[in-house]
Amino acid sequence: MNYHWDWSVFSQLTITTVDRYWQWMLSGLALTVLIALLAWMFALALGVLLGIARTVPFRPARVVVGAYVEVFRNIPLLVQLFFWYYIAPVFLSLPWQAVINTAQPVLVQTVTAVLCLGLFTAARVCEQVRAGIEAQPKDQFSAALALGLKRRQAYRYVILPMAFRVILPPLTSEFLNVFKNTAVVLTIGLLELTAQSRQVGEFTGHIFEAFIVATLLYFLIAQTVSRLMGRLERRLTIPGESGGGR
């Protein structure tokens, strides 16, 4: 292969001559991590509430949340992102549209990305939480209620602590997916890790070096996340309880 390798491109001055290419990669990494963490916190909070709502003995709540899950889980993420970025603001009043369109684009795009990824991931978290709750023996609920706990207390002190332990491994995968899914935001113009590595590749002519570094960074993120989650899992294990995961 007739390719000229040069790993020093990252220390070269960029096209603007005010910074260096490693700083571009770093800013891409920072944006990827920021969007993923914010989206994950949002998804976790919303997903848990929705997941509980799917199991309560109140049909309208179950139907509405069921519809939410179907919509957000079945429409491709890319389409959802385009909807939130381009279409949704059109329904706002003109002054609001003007505010959004003249604001700092990175801010608007980041908020949109967090919202979109969060709503999408919440639908998936919701299903995990529901599965975790439904995995608990029915008797647990009856026993809790028989002890005089309110339904809320039964969830809070009996069902959820066990359910969360069961779903910790699949939640780890969802968490990892959020990081990988952040790459779609380059389609609305956000320069996250993948986009920045393309930029560096394009402007230096050393696209393979840029992609290799991006690959390693994604790999490091994924390893960090799964190690932290693994540690959390071990800490939460209840001895003798198979639901603990190990």
Added chain:
Amino acid sequence: MSRSGVRLALIGALIPVIAMAAPRFGSANPDDGSGRRTTLEKIRRTGVITLGHRENSIPFSYFDDRQRVVGYAHDISVAVAREVERELGMSSLTLKLVPVTSQTRIPLLINNTIDLECGTTTNNRIRGRQVGFSTNYFISGTRFLTRKGSGIHDLDDLRGRNVVVSAGTTSEIVLRRVNAQRKLGIRIIAARDHGDAFVALEFGKAIAFMSDAAILYGEISKAKRPDDWHVVGTPMTEEVYACAMRKGDVEFKAVVDRAIQRMMRDGDMRKLYARWFQAPIPPREVNLQVPLDPGLSALFAYPNDLPLE
């Protein structure tokens, strides 16, 4: 602890392996023992020439309303393929078309997926480190596309405004550079391609779209209401377009250059220009009406393959 220790050691070992192996896989690739293999030999052996094309660069290389690849640069690449046929004495070369983007064209050339890319690729020195360029076939200056009545007439009107560019283009380089040097505070949106950049402009995400004038005219031609848009501003740079091929393949470059220079000599290139820039073109049969630039006419008279930057 010991388990995670082992895992960490494995990962630690894997990272340098990936980093080292990636270059090595590559360099072992096309030779398979028989020495350097040129593009012409590859084409002779397979009977196929693979052309990279754009999906969305009107009027250079794009899909028309029947999903066929058409355009000024595409016609040039087909003419090159015919020249290769003559050179090899083969009567029926198969043309294989592979869509590429600004981000994929260079890797796809280097890994032998495509043999030639004629689109809107600017011939510049940075790219010249990795790929070879044919005789230039187009000259364009970067300008701004904006909605009529937006109040934008030139660069200085864009202070503190949102401006969209296609990521990785020379326009992005120029805009980022002038923005940093003159502290204009322009907020730059880097869209994935020209189509996405125009969508951002249409939806008001940006007040102007900076690109090569020819591309901007192409975008206007497919707008729902072409009359709403116009191209403004003094050209900030000159760019020359050329076909990209694998670097150092002298024989193939000679054939490509011969095809292009003959078109320029015979007046075919001038006719091709009229066909794509001064006559109705698909998909909406709009006439871009771009007059022939004196610089371009000079290029046709004195062909060269020099990068401008």
